[in-house]
Amino acid sequence: MSLELKGITKSFGSLVANDSIDLLVNDGEILAILGENGAGKSTLMNIVYGLLKPDSGEIRVNGEVITINEPSDALAAGIGMVHQHFMLIPVFTVLENIVLGHEATSKFGKLDLTKAREKLLALAADFGFHIDPDALIENLPVGVQQRVEILKALMYDAKILILDEPTAVLTPQETDELLEVVKRLRSQGTSIIFISHKLREVKALADRISVIRRGKVVGSAEPSASQEELASLMVGREVNLAPDKTAHEIKEVILKVDGLTVSDPSGRGLVKDVSFEVRGGEVLAIAGVQGNGQSELAQAIINLEDHVHGSISLGGKEIKGLSVHQSLHEGIAFIPESREDDGLIATFSIADNLILDTHREKPFAKGISLSPRAVVADAELKAKEFDIRAQSVKDPASSLSGGNKQKVVLARELSRPVQLLVASQPTRGLDVGSIEFVHERILAERDAGRAVLLFSTELDEVLALADRIAVMYAGKILAIVDSNVSREKLGLLMAGVAE
Amino acid sequence: MLSLKSFTATQRRQIGLLTVLLVIAIFEFASFGLNNSHNDPTTFGFTLGNEWVLIHKWVIGSQNGAYLFSLLAVIGAVGGLFLIRGKKSPAAGTAIAGVALMMGFLCWAAAGKFIPLTGMLQGSLLLAVPLVFGSMSGLLCERSGVINIAIEGQLLAGAFASGVVASLTHKTTWGLLVAPLAGALISLLLATFAIKFSVDQVILGFVLNVLVIGLTDFLYKKLLIPYQSTWNSGPSFSHIEIPLLGKLPILGPIFFNQTIIVYLMYLIVSLITYSLFKTKWGLRTRSVGEHPTAADSVGIDVNKLRFRNVLIAGLVSGLGGAYFTIGSVGSFGKEMTAGAGFIALAALIFGKWTPMGAVSAALLFGFADNLQGTLSIIGVSIPSEFMLMIPYVATIIAVSGLVGRVRAPKADGIHYSRGGSH
Numbered sequence: 078m079s080l081e082l083k084g085i086t087k088s089f090g091s092l093v094a095n096d097s098i099d100l101l102v103n104d105g106e107i108l109a110i111l112g113e114n115g116a117g118k119s120t121l122m123n124i125v126y127g128l129l130k131p132d133s134g135e136i137r138v139n140g141e142v143i144t145i146n147e148p149s150d151a152l153a154a155g156i157g158m159v160h161q162h163f164m165l166i167p168v169f170t171v172l173e174n175i176v177l178g179h180e181a182t183s184k185f186g187k188l189d190l191t192k193a194r195e196k197l198l199a200l201a202a203d204f205g206f207h208i209d210p211d212a213l214i215e216n217l218p219v220g221v222q223q224r225v226e227i228l229k230a231l232m233y234d235a236k237i238l239i240l241d242e243p244t245a246v247l248t249p250q251e252t253d254e255l256l257e258v259v260k261r262l263r264s265q266g267t268s269i270i271f272i273s274h275k276l277r278e279v280k281a282l283a284d285r286i287s288v289i290r291r292g293k294v295v296g297s298a299e300p301s302a303s304q305e306e307l308a309s310l311m312v313g314r315e316v317n318l319a320p321d322k323t324a325h326e327i328k329e330v331i332l333k334v335d336g337l338t339v340s341d342p343s344g345r346g347l348v349k350d351v352s353f354e355v356r357g358g359e360v361l362a363i364a365g366v367q368g369n370g371q372s373e374l375a376q377a378i379i380n381l382e383d384h385v386h387g388s389i390s391l392g393g394k395e396i397k398g399l400s401v402h403q404s405l406h407e408g409i410a411f412i413p414e415s416r417e418d419d420g421l422i423a424t425f426s427i428a429d430n431l432i433l434d435t436h437r438e439k440p441f442a443k444g445i446s447l448s449p450r451a452v453v454a455d456a457e458l459k460a461k462e463f464d465i466r467a468q469s470v471k472d473p474a475s476s477l478s479g480g481n482k483q484k485v486v487l488a489r490e491l492s493r494p495v496q497l498l499v500a501s502q503p504t505r506g507l508d509v510g511s512i513e514f515v516h517e518r519i520l521a522e523r524d525a526g527r528a529v530l531l532f533s534t535e536l537d538e539v540l541a542l543a544d545r546i547a548v549m550y551a552g553k554i555l556a557i558v559d560s561n562v563s564r565e566k567l568g569l570l571m572a573g574v575a576e
Numbered sequence: 577m578l579s580l581k582s583f584t585a586t587q588r589r590q591i592g593l594l595t596v597l598l599v600i601a602i603f604e605f606a607s608f609g610l611n612n613s614h615n616d617p618t619t620f621g622f623t624l625g626n627e628w629v630l631i632h633k634w635v636i637g638s639q640n641g642a643y644l645f646s647l648l649a650v651i652g653a654v655g656g657l658f659l660i661r662g663k664k665s666p667a668a669g670t671a672i673a674g675v676a677l678m679m680g681f682l683c684w685a686a687a688g689k690f691i692p693l694t695g696m697l698q699g700s701l702l703l704a705v706p707l708v709f710g711s712m713s714g715l716l717c718e719r720s721g722v723i724n725i726a727i728e729g730q731l732l733a734g735a736f737a738s739g740v741v742a743s744l745t746h747k748t749t750w751g752l753l754v755a756p757l758a759g760a761l762i763s764l765l766l767a768t769f770a771i772k773f774s775v776d777q778v779i780l781g782f783v784l785n786v787l788v789i790g791l792t793d794f795l796y797k798k799l800l801i802p803y804q805s806t807w808n809s810g811p812s813f814s815h816i817e818i819p820l821l822g823k824l825p826i827l828g829p830i831f832f833n834q835t836i837i838v839y840l841m842y843l844i845v846s847l848i849t850y851s852l853f854k855t856k857w858g859l860r861t862r863s864v865g866e867h868p869t870a871a872d873s874v875g876i877d878v879n880k881l882r883f884r885n886v887l888i889a890g891l892v893s894g895l896g897g898a899y900f901t902i903g904s905v906g907s908f909g910k911e912m913t914a915g916a917g918f919i920a921l922a923a924l925i926f927g928k929w930t931p932m933g934a935v936s937a938a939l940l941f942g943f944a945d946n947l948q949g950t951l952s953i954i955g956v957s958i959p960s961e962f963m964l965m966i967p968y969v970a971t972i973i974a975v976s977g978l979v980g981r982v983r984a985p986k987a988d989g990i991h992y993s994r995g996g997s998h
Contacts, residue, residue, distance in 0.1 A: 126873070128872070128873065128994055129994065147875060148872060148873050148874065148875050149874075149875030152874070152875060158873070160873065162869075163870075164867070164869060164870035164873040164874070165867070165870060166862075166863050166866045166867045166870055166871075167866070167867070167986075168862075168866055168986075169859075169862070169863065169866075173859060174870075176859070177859060177860070177863050177870075177871065177874050177876070178860075178871070178874030178875045178876055179874070180856040180859060180860075182855070182856050185855075186851070186855040186856060186857065187854050187855060188854060188855060188856055188858075188859060229874075343585040344585060
């Protein structure tokens with residue numbers, strides 16, 4: 078089946094998310110849509126799937142114009158979608174999730190799952206998936222959850238399958254398996270729209286590539302194009318994909334973590350007996366798939382976690398058990414993984430956000446009152462130094478773009494005297510330009526002799542920045558390896574396979 | 577010796593509860609048994625009417641009773657601990673220990689007096705009726721993601737409407753038909769503002785309660801008091817004994833010699849339990865309460881389903897309101913629901929948002945409430961302030977020991993609209 082979009086336009090207030098977009102997927106073809114976060118890819122796909130209504134434009138299936146007002150219309154037209162955030166109900170079983178919306182019933186309105194169970198098992202066997210129809214979704218690994226999502230679309234005869242950033246939550250091995258599954262679907266005649274900002278995957282998979290930037294289709298490319306070409310098309314200018322990492326001098330140990338264990342209130346271990354050191358002038362990257370204890374480990378280092386055992390020493394001084402305020406003032410800069418929730422107070426001005434940590438110190442505090450003039454003056458200096466692009470530092474932080482928000486966090490955290498930088502997912506959701514800036518800044522800290530502890534789920538980022546790599550899996554550090562390790566070995570470690 | 581760490585959090589909590597029960601049992605043994613110089617006979621009555629008699633009454637010395645039941649409680653608690661060690665559910669042991677402690681307490685408290693045990697349980701069920709209806713109403717709303725704080729208002733509206741209509745028409749049937757509609761009217765307001773206009777559901781529910789209380793108070797004062805003979809002297813349902821079942825000893829009078837409202841309650845609870853877990857409607861309701869976006873993405877109209885469920889919930893709690901008037905005394909009294917809607921909400925939470933859990937919690941509250949009443953009627957020498965505490969103490973023990981961490985439906989109270997993610 079072919080799907081054609083013509084002149085799709087959608088605005089939210091003054092923001093034009095999609096600006097007369099034309100796209101075509103031919104029968105049995107994989108079309109990759111490449112674009113940065115915020116380029117309008119998800120909006121476009123939500124329109125195709127009936128979750129949003131376009132302001133104008135038409136959708137054609139096999140050449141015929143169809144109207145899609147509801148997801149049920151899309152499903153009826155043979156369009157299925159695997160959403161970036163899974164549309165699965167965690168407390169339901171696999172089978173219940175599959176039948177939801179298409180329930181068959183017998184007498185007295187009783188649910189009849191027998192046929193669906195047979196069809197699901199047959200379909201799963203067809204793809205070589207091992208799936209227990211009665212397992213609860215919340216107990217399944219994300220990779221398996223995604224398979225359930227794919228099967229859900231196929232159960233109801235999707236002929237066009239939209240995959241929205243499907244690899245964001247997967248390990249490298251799971252990603253490879255997914256790519257195989259997608260190729261298999263194509264060979265069975267399913268048309269596929271594969272949305273991603275990861276160049277490597279797009280190149281490996283696509284028959285054709287369309288690039289979206291700021292709501293417009295800015296061009297198309299062949300999969301044979303180089304990564305640099307694709308990146309510059311995506312960003313709109315020349316991009317340096319690999320930051321320059323110079324040789325450096327490794328100094329004494331700054332952070333030493335020994336036998337650290339973090340539990341949740343019910344006593345379940347989240348970080349289990351973790352030990353490592355970070356030296357001055359080095360970046361230790363903690364790689365791993367999201368949710369393997371990285372967040373808790375990062376927070377434990379600045380004493381933001383309860384139920385912590387073990388030892389954390391900074392520059393030879395035990396800091397475990399200090400308050401967060403004291404920990405920061407011992408010389409830790411902390412970039413939390415969610416800048417919107419934990420890095421900034423969205424309704425506060427940029428200037429106020431810049432003194433969240435130092436508001437009780439001079440010149441910002443005068444006795445019991447704040448000195449707004451000093452706060453603003455300081456903010457203007459920092460905005461210049463960190464290239465924060467805002468109309469005024471008195472504007473609320475919520476008015477900034479993702480990249481500029483992260484610059485505010487960086488500016489605040491790096492303005493204190495710091496021995497150690499703890500950066501958690503520092504480039505998640507940022508555009509390529511901002512990623513470059515953050516990477517340069519992190520390497521600058523390293524070159525200035527500070528210790529950097531980087532938490533990242535992005536393999537490319539880990540390989541580009543790290544001097545050594547520790548891989549976390551299920552709360553433990555499986556191995557600490559050199560940065561010249563192969564992607565394959567790193568991928569296996571992230572999946573929990575240690576030799 | 578097993579270390580406490582080798583148990584899960586749930587098991588540790590169960591161990592804690594059983595240990596507490598064990599300590600109370602030993603305390604009971606010592607103070608009601610050893611330290612009790614009298615051995616006045618305590619009499620338990622088991623028959624109320626014309627059911628087939630097994631035992632008419634049972635007399636036991638208060639000291640002997642305390643010994644017997646506290647020992648039984650110790651056996652239950654220790655048995656429960658062994659069950660946990662064997663990785664089994666300790667529910668049986670907990671239940672034995674709990675009931676035995678209660679009986680031991682009664683033996684001591686009612687020394688020399690008569691306790692109509694069957695009557696007490698029958699009264700407990702009656703007190704639980706509005707709580708069950710209320711919690712079912714809350715369940716229907718919250719399982720689909722709408723918080724219903726307005727249960728109190730719905731009960732009161734149902735009570736008022738059924739009382740007045742039954743009084744005007746002299747027919748209980750009309751009262752019974754009108755009560756659900758009154759509850760649904762409150763639901764209509766709740767659904768319209770919560771779902772259509774996305775007003776904060778907690779505040780909205782609270783405001784609706786205030787509205788109904790104010791409105792019924794006003795009408796009560798201006799209409800029901802001055803014209804009492806026409807407006808507020810309604811008939812009430814009489815008890816219907818189910819043939820055969822009603823003659824069962826103990827169980828008969830408790831469950832099968834009740835008014836039609838109680839029988840409707842059995843029907844509604846069974847229907848909701850079945851539908852919620854076995855039907856298409858139930859699957860969709862639960863999906864909408866957990867992850868509305870997922871439900872929407874497979875073509876379920878989230879807000880329509882929620883709207884409908886909130887209306888059905890109003891019918892249920894309105895019907896429950898009829899219990900207060902035509903189900904018992906006949907006439908309406910100012911604010912006569914007296915917080916039952918909020919206790920129903922508590923029962924729903926303690927019951928972990930499941931129908932059977934909520935019913936059990938409601939029965940427990942009903943029993944604790946009735947125990948307090950019975951004991952003060954037979955003139956037990958415990959200060960009445962302590963007696964009034966019993967329902968709440970029972971609640972605390974139930975919550976801390978039995979329920980543990982409760983998990984609400986994930987989208988409970990969160991308005992759903994399609995996001996403009998871009």
